[in-house]
Amino acid sequence: MTNFLLIIYLVVLRDTTFASNVKELTSVLYNKQRRESTNLELDPTRFQHMIEEANSELIGFFPLMINAIIPKDRSAHNKQEAKKSLVALCYMIAGLRNKFVNQFKIEVGLYLAASGATWEAIDTLSSLGYSACAKTVADFQKKIQKNHDAKIENHFLEKVIFINKKYSDF
Numbered sequence: 522m523t524n525f526l527l528i529i530y531l532v533v534l535r536d537t538t539f540a541s542n543v544k545e546l547t548s549v550l551y552n553k554q555r556r557e558s559t560n561l562e563l564d565p566t567r568f569q570h571m572i573e574e575a576n577s578e579l580i581g582f583f584p585l586m587i588n589a590i591i592p593k594d595r596s597a598h599n600k601q602e603a604k605k606s607l608v609a610l611c612y613m614i615a616g617l618r619n620k621f622v623n624q625f626k627i628e629v630g631l632y633l634a635a636s637g638a639t640w641e642a643i644d645t646l647s648s649l650g651y652s653a654c655a656k657t658v659a660d661f662q663k664k665i666q667k668n669h670d671a672k673i674e675n676h677f678l679e680k681v682i683f684i685n686k687k688y689s690d691f
Contacts (some may be wrong), residue, residue, distance in 0.1 A: 551621060586610075587604060623653055626650075629658060630652040
């Protein structure tokens with residue numbers, strides 16, 4: 522873990538474009554979450570394509586991260602798994618820069634809550650920067666429940682109207 526932090530530290534200190542790339546990455550992920558309401562993209566290839574398509578200044582940024590952090594001598598499987606961790610790291614870095622880029626942390630919090638973690642455990646992981654706080658998770662759970670209830674109600678209303686129309690044609 523220490524080598525990992527050292528690499529990040531050296532990349533940030535020596536490469537001013539890294540800082541501008543993080544700024545652009547944060548903007549892209551903010552727009553994807555808050556303006557476009559898209560889901561998280563956790564596949565490394567699709568993530569790279571998504572950020573590069575959204576902002577041409579990010580072309581090559583994800584491969585730069587891969588080359589800086591993942592050793593070349595790893596097996597193909599381990600490299601692919603590490604790339605998935607880098608996607609998560611990108612979401613975490615963007616979340617550090619802008620607290621409203623929190624979709625990844627909310628998903629982690631929802632997973633923890635669904636797995637039976639206590640609110641205190643979720644808050645502990647939140648204080649470490651790995652999850653949204655318990656209140657945010659609880660609020661998001663309520664939002665999911667409300668949206669689900671509305672979808673179910675609309676579904677049945679549509680089906681009842683369709684059935685009523687169908688039988689009224691006789």
